[in-house]
Amino acid sequence: MRSDVTQFALTAPPSLAAVLATLANDPGQHTLLAGGTELMVALGVGRLTQKSLLSIHHLRELRFIGLDDDAIHIGSGTTFTDIRRSKAIAADLPLMAQSASWTGSVANQNRGTLGGNICNASPAADTPPALLAYGATLTLVSASGTRTIPYSDFHLGYKKTALRPDELLHTITVPRHFAGYRHYIRKVGTRNAQAISKIALAALAKLDGDVIADIRLGAASLADRPVRCSAAEAALTGQSLSPQNLDATIRAARAALASEAKPIDDIRSTAKYRAAVAGNLLEDFLRSLMSE
Amino acid sequence: MTTINLTINGNRQTLDVPPMKRLLDVLREDLHLTGTKEGCGEGECGACAVLLDGDLVNSCLVPALQTNGSRICTIEGVSTEGRLHPIQQCFLERGGAQCGICTPGMILATHHLLDKYLNPTMEQIQEGLAGNLCRCTGYMRIFESVQEAAKLTTIQT
Numbered sequence: 001m002r003s004d005v006t007q008f009a010l011t012a013p014p015s016l017a018a019v020l021a022t023l024a025n026d027p028g029q030h031t032l033l034a035g036g037t038e039l040m041v042a043l044g045v046g047r048l049t050q051k052s053l054l055s056i057h058h059l060r061e062l063r064f065i066g067l068d069d070d071a072i073h074i075g076s077g078t079t080f081t082d083i084r085r086s087k088a089i090a091a092d093l094p095l096m097a098q099s100a101s102w103t104g105s106v107a108n109q110n111r112g113t114l115g116g117n118i119c120n121a122s123p124a125a126d127t128p129p130a131l132l133a134y135g136a137t138l139t140l141v142s143a144s145g146t147r148t149i150p151y152s153d154f155h156l157g158y159k160k161t162a163l164r165p166d167e168l169l170h171t172i173t174v175p176r177h178f179a180g181y182r183h184y185i186r187k188v189g190t191r192n193a194q195a196i197s198k199i200a201l202a203a204l205a206k207l208d209g210d211v212i213a214d215i216r217l218g219a220a221s222l223a224d225r226p227v228r229c230s231a232a233e234a235a236l237t238g239q240s241l242s243p244q245n246l247d248a249t250i251r252a253a254r255a256a257l258a259s260e261a262k263p264i265d266d267i268r269s270t271a272k273y274r275a276a277v278a279g280n281l282l283e284d285f286l287r288s289l290m291s292e
Numbered sequence: 293m294t295t296i297n298l299t300i301n302g303n304r305q306t307l308d309v310p311p312m313k314r315l316l317d318v319l320r321e322d323l324h325l326t327g328t329k330e331g332c333g334e335g336e337c338g339a340c341a342v343l344l345d346g347d348l349v350n351s352c353l354v355p356a357l358q359t360n361g362s363r364i365c366t367i368e369g370v371s372t373e374g375r376l377h378p379i380q381q382c383f384l385e386r387g388g389a390q391c392g393i394c395t396p397g398m399i400l401a402t403h404h405l406l407d408k409y410l411n412p413t414m415e416q417i418q419e420g421l422a423g424n425l426c427r428c429t430g431y432m433r434i435f436e437s438v439q440e441a442a443k444l445t446t447i448q449t
Contacts, residue, residue, distance in 0.1 A: 005310045005313045008310070010294075010311035010364050012358070033355070036354060036355060036358070040314065044333040059408055090310060104335070105423020106422070107423045107425075111353065194336070
């Protein structure tokens with residue numbers, strides 16, 4: 001059943017400061033609406049529960065891609081199209097560019113924002129695995145100040161985040177020192193175009209000869225929230241991928257990943273399938289490291 | 293209700309609408325521009341695609357308030373003075389349209405694609421139209437229509 005649109009209030013405060021003042025005055029009473037690619041779907045099917053919305057799509061101050069020597073700073077209002085157009089992101093953060101390119105269709109990439117993808121907090125969202133692998137940090141702002149937290153601390157449970165009701169996600173900061181790393185990202189869905197992930201894995205690894213010096217793994221749909229796979233990372237760090245050791249290293253890594261995976265059964269897939277395919281993706285990545 | 297100013301297909305309009313009303317419904321109900329279709333209503337099928345300040349968007353996912361001050365091009369604005377746009381002509385000649393429900397969105401997605409790439413590859417065509425679902429043609433005739441349209445060097449709006 002479609003919602004009665006006359007029952008919803010939507011305003012567009014003139015500035016970020018005005019948005020933050022409104023959030024501070026009645027915390028929890030307003031929901032931020034950026035590109036609308038999630039909330040308008042909920043409206044269309046009669047599932048939008050929030051009655052008062054604040055549009056932030058027009059706020060230019062949230063739409064930027066800034067560079068410094070250490071990191072790329074992405075405003076939360078930056079669209080997936082903006083991300084795909086950025087030469088710096090394509091060069092330094094290929095996993096980000098790739099995940100933006102498979103976030104919905106061109107029309108949805110023109111509207112959907114990185115901040116929305118993060119704050120909507122779907123466990124199946126496309127950009128979180130890459131952001132987790134890169135070790136992104138988030139800058140959260142409110143009328144009372146600014147704080148920065150590791151992105152890995154943001155998702156607290158299914159659709160639960162560390163964002164306070166008076167806060168807004170302002171900037172996503174992604175370190176850009178991955179020149180010596182091998183990149184891998186793979187999304188498994190029902191089809192190539194526009195599918196929601198059954199499982200996805202983003203991975204970065206730095207090798208010292210045959211030995212894994214550093215490895216970073218981020219996954220979607222492996223738990224009730226986007227997760228960094230720290231048990232598998234620990235099992236792999238310092239391990240050898242030489243021909244004699246490769247199979248044993250892979251077995252240990254798959255076991256560690258299985259121990260931390262908490263996938264669910266839902267309409268898109270089963271927990272069993274997700275756990276098995278996550279292990280396959282990790283193995284695919286590890287074997288690819290030795291194939292060149 | 294909120295007052296919004298829009299330029300639709302080159303004509304300025306001032307409307308009083310609920311701010312969360314979907315652009316799709318503003319076009320069809322308030323402006324009687326029924327060329328824009330509703331398919332899924334959740335941004336998957338592209339039947340409601342229009343150009344908003346030159347960008348392809350699904351009008352079922354855009355609240356009216358966010359269109360204030362913008363330029364919108366719908367399928368009604370693609371042809372000029374009763375003459376089909378070259379993209380429309382190519383869809384007609386190549387069998388790119390059957391039942392017609394997806395066609396307005398396909399035409400606008402093609403318009404957006406050819407604004408970005410003068411000579412799109414088949415991969416770029418497929419990606420550019422991946423958000424537009426057709427249940428009749430099997431897509432090959434649509435892709436051929438787009439390739440034919442790309443060959444016509446001048447794309448006028």
